[in-house]
Amino acid sequence: MAKTMKGPAIFLAQFAGEAAPFNSLPSIAKWAAGLGYKGVQIPTWDARLFDLKKAASSKTYCDEVKGICADAGVEITELSTHLQGQLVAVHPAYDTQFDGFAPPAVHNNPKARQAWAVEQMEFGAKASQNLGLKASVSFSGALAFPYLYPWPQRPSGLIEEAFAELGRRWKPILDKYEDAGVDVGYEIHPGEDVFDGATFEMFLDAVGGHKRCNINYDPSHFLLQQLDYLAFIDIYHERIKAFHVKDAEFNPDGRQGVYSGYQGWVNRAGRFRSLGDGQVDFSGIFSKLTAYDYDSWAVLEWECCLKHPEDGAAEGAPFIQNHLIRVTERAFDDFAEGNSDKAALRKMMGIESE
Helix, strand or coil: CCCCCEEEEEECCCCCCCCCCCCCHHHHHHHHHHCCCCEEEEECCCCCCCCHHHHHHCHHHHHHHHHHHHHHCCEEEEEEEHHHHHCCCECHHHHHHHHCCCCHHHCCCHHHHHHHHHHHHHHHHHHHHHHCCCEEEECCCECCHHHCCCCCCCCCCHHHHHHHHHHHHHHHHHHHHHHHCCEEEEECCECECCCCHHHHHHHHHHCCCCCCEEEEECHHHHHHHCCCHHHHHHHHHHHEEEEEECEEEECCCCCCCCCHHHCCHHHCCEEEECCCCCCCCHHHHHHHHHHCCCCCEEEECCCCCCCCHHHHHHHHHHHHHHHCCCCCCCCCCCCCCCCCCHHHHHHHCCCCCC
8 A cells, every 4th residue: 555755844954044043953943843844854064953973973962853853843854965975076177166065174185075075974874873764865976977968079988987986985885874774865966976867877886786875856857857757756766765845947948958058047948946836747746656655755945046935935835735645545446345255256246156
């Protein structure tokens, strides 16, 4: 029998800030609960909300964090290590941009920055275990993405070696998550080496089919690539362990298409939108995930080029709630379910009793 998805929940990363109620976990959790959310996904790099290192070493601290959320009326859905995961693998072309995701002590030192990121990911495994969580969400990082479009032709073996190296970096981390009993749901996202189904399969091969290598399903990135995001669920549902509910729209014209011509967000052909304002078929998505027994959380990840974030958050909870499917115990026309008496069945078919 299919299972009922949990939600609504909200990813706190886009809302955390210096002003109340967004500057501490107790206040932002109460804010989220007040909007109707039942779960919060916590960004582990934001010290205003969470101390990842402490959570990895202190079950007491983790119990305190869970208590703060419970007092507010929400659960923790997953920990997010997106920024740290990104820094596990950085192409030199992006060193300057990605230094901003790491502490100043490792700036201008890619090797030290990577070591910091790996340690952070390992903290994430232990912290998730201490919190009693079964999944976390992250990014894969990228070594091959600058070579996305094959002109000039890529040197033979370049992509293969990039994914082999990505696998070498991630497999020991995934082993830590296996020890902790926690899945890593990679957000499949342009800018990462893992940006669609084909690249996920390449990555999965590179880590030896690791059971903890899984997917954080986000249809917005697939719509902007013009990938069939419903068929994606059919193919990869067994690996989908987390779900970002995020909307987008794609409106190509005579000037720009998928690559959006280096335009700002408002002027791009592909734009992220608040829930319900874009083109993603969420009814289809919730139906497919439910049919495949996805019973974890539906988490709003809010990004929009037009709408105020607080309005997007307020609208997101009822939007998700209205798409959740409370699973029936039996199909509407199973009027004879449970009738397994052989004599009665033979009588229905007009067969003489033996």
